[in-house]
Amino acid sequence: MTISKKALCAALLAATAFPAGMVILPASAQEAQVAWALPAQDLATTLRAIGREGGREILFADADVRGRQAPAVQGRLTAEQAVRHALEGSGLVVEEQAGALVVRVRPQADEDETAGTAITVTGTRIRGATGPSPVIVMTRRGLEEQGIPDMTGVSRIIPQNFTGGQNPGVAGGGDQGGYNNLNNATTLNLRGLGSDATLTLINGHRLPYDAVNQGVDISTIPLLALERIEVIADGASALYGSDAVGGVANILLRRDYSGVLASARIGASTEGGNVQQQYSGIGGARWADGGFMAAIDYSKATPIYADDRSYSSGLTPSQMLSTGSRQVSFVLAGHQDLASWISFELDAELADRRSRKGNAFTVSAPVTTFGQLSLPGLPRRLETLRVGDAIADGASYREMAIALYGEERVRAEWQGRSDFLMTRVRRRATEAKAMAAGGWRALLRR
Template sequence: MGADMGLARNVFLGSAALCMCAAAMPVAAQNTRRHYELPAQSLGEGLRAIAQANDYQLVADPRALEGRRSPAINGEFTPEEAITALLARSGLEAEVRGQTIILRGRVAPSRSEEVDSAADNQLFVTGSRIRGAQPTSPVIAASREKIRELGHSDLGSYVRNIPQNFSGGQNPGVISSLQTGSENTTSSSALNLRGLGADATMTLLNGHRVAYDAVSQGIDISAIPLAAIERVEVVADGSSALYGSDAVGGVANILLRRDYDGLLATARLGAATDGGDVQHQFSAVTGRRWSDGGFMIAGDYNRATDITASQRSYMRSRQGSMTLLPSQRQASAVLAADQALGDVVEFGIDAHYNRHKSVAALPFTATGDVTQLGTISRPDIEAYSISPTIEFKLPGGWQVEARATRAVSDSHIIAEIYSGGSRSAVNHVRYRNDLWSAVNGGAKVGHGAE
């Protein structure tokens, strides 16, 4: 699968950023002066006021805005002049492209961003895992059977029920919008241990990294079919000494099945009793073991309809077209294989692929349909990773392992902005993350060592 996906395809990547939508009108007024009378307030509130006043869309990292204040402004300004005045003492910069305001200039950027045709970015990771080191905090572990017994149909649903995980930001039910400040622009499910942010929790697949998604540098854990996993292990406390700075909140490792022999296909249908969320899920796993190796392939297709405000009595005060849970369509596949090459060398490979689409509607008023004044967001994410490993068994109980990982995730988010019953603008935001990782190390096995 990796060769087919390969470097020839434009796979989608998520370098996380926040897409905050405001109503937009024709581009007339980029140079039009308007009277502003804004008090000193948080920088996010000030920028939001300017975006709303000019029907602009704001793209920003919420952490860059955290704790920053904007000065009071009073007078006639163009939108760019007003934004410049607000950012004067913030150390940040903004660029206006059409009707989109792009905030730049984080003091310590934690990820690459790409909007429209920005250049690809690569992240090289070396030595982020200390082989044989044991975590000092308790490990939360759950097998595939245990996850199913708890009533979960995917890993995203499972991790949202871990007490140490904050599910308020990386949850398909939390829609990204100007009003909520949500970071979840792609309706993904990412671990956010201790609520420190998805980029403070490291998520590994069989011990190796995968490319970050457009959910504030999180990993969409629902992209791994439940049928493919052996178990999930979570260290819900800081593990930076072993894994690096992006493990401040903790680490999760998804371990794939190795010893499967046969073929199993399953189907699941379901719906919410109050309407909406009609789910169709189809999964299959197959594998074969022989004396010195084997393989496992698993695939999953999941489709679910949306839930709107009109379908819930407690949301009667909101406009009926407002999306509470976006419609989603996801196809994913995983490969795990290993083969002994004699008595000394063993080769293994892990690979995964994911395609995820969703649609969410956000009306800007409580009385008008989204097509009267609002935005419809259509994220489309495609990602893959390939990780070959070669292990040498040396005399004296020593092992030497070398691993390389190639991972790409690319997200395209189309925001259709409506005003007066017609589509007035279409904004296209793209996040791309391109990762190469190389790790090598050795350990002595036996006597309690790994």
């Protein structure tokens, strides 16, 4: 048989054109339908049955399907169609990857990526721009890990804060960086420009100043109520006004706290005085469009007197090396969405603090001036000797106190908030017993 060259070329062209025009169907289109009769049961069991009877590889995580139920699968369907039917209402989706059916959790919408992240705008007038000043963020958990028991300690760990200003740990009357801490407050003093040059906010809201030095006392806020503190340690008067020349501190409270929590702290110095007690509690609730939080804190600290320490025993015993204080503070915060365009917010604070300072002056009778107590300079050894005589006569501690300080003062202070008189008489009694047991010899050697 003779085949012409022209006919051979035409045959080859036809052979190459035919495969190029073929339509290759995907695996899902070529998959045969199967008659299914699976009852409503556990989703994992249904998926395994579809994979076994349909001849398809189905991949899924046990944690994703655990506890989920699949509806009944009936009728003639492909394996992929049967899987989609079994996943209806489960929140799971199926995708084909490399010939296998992969079941996974439905991805969240783009807007949910930032859900749950609270953004508090402290202040800005520039849209879409980042502030030039760095922001120092301190969380409550981070403060607790550092051993900070209250907000008073926060002011001492901020590097830019001038801690020589208002400091409740310093006995009053002294000039502390230009500020007389008459009310034992703890105010932020960034850059040392004064507490009135540092703007302190609570949940972005301004607070009224206290009566002295125009500062906001942060020690009245229970640490349990704190979420975090954001500090701008540079001048921000362009955004907030002249009271933010030194910087801004925004104290954010735990508005959405749910549950009840209580804590207690007790400590004392081994050489006497400085007995500290702190009891705190917080409670709150949260609902779909609002929530509230309430926290209360009670703290008490006894003073350290001059005769509690050997290095200051030559001073008048009424001189205090550290102050005595008692404070009760309460904080309430809440919010409620009234509509999509309006919400109600509440931040309230109530505090009662009483502090006692003792600076010794030369007086002939007890004198209290602006909260500072001055006692007559009765020598310590003379008190000890008089108490020793009273012990020998069988007198009680109260009778000893009356003999030393007068009946009127004992009547007013013996059962009062301060245990100064009772502690002092007991200390003198201990010294008198030690002196009678041979301690008087040490006085002769001086």
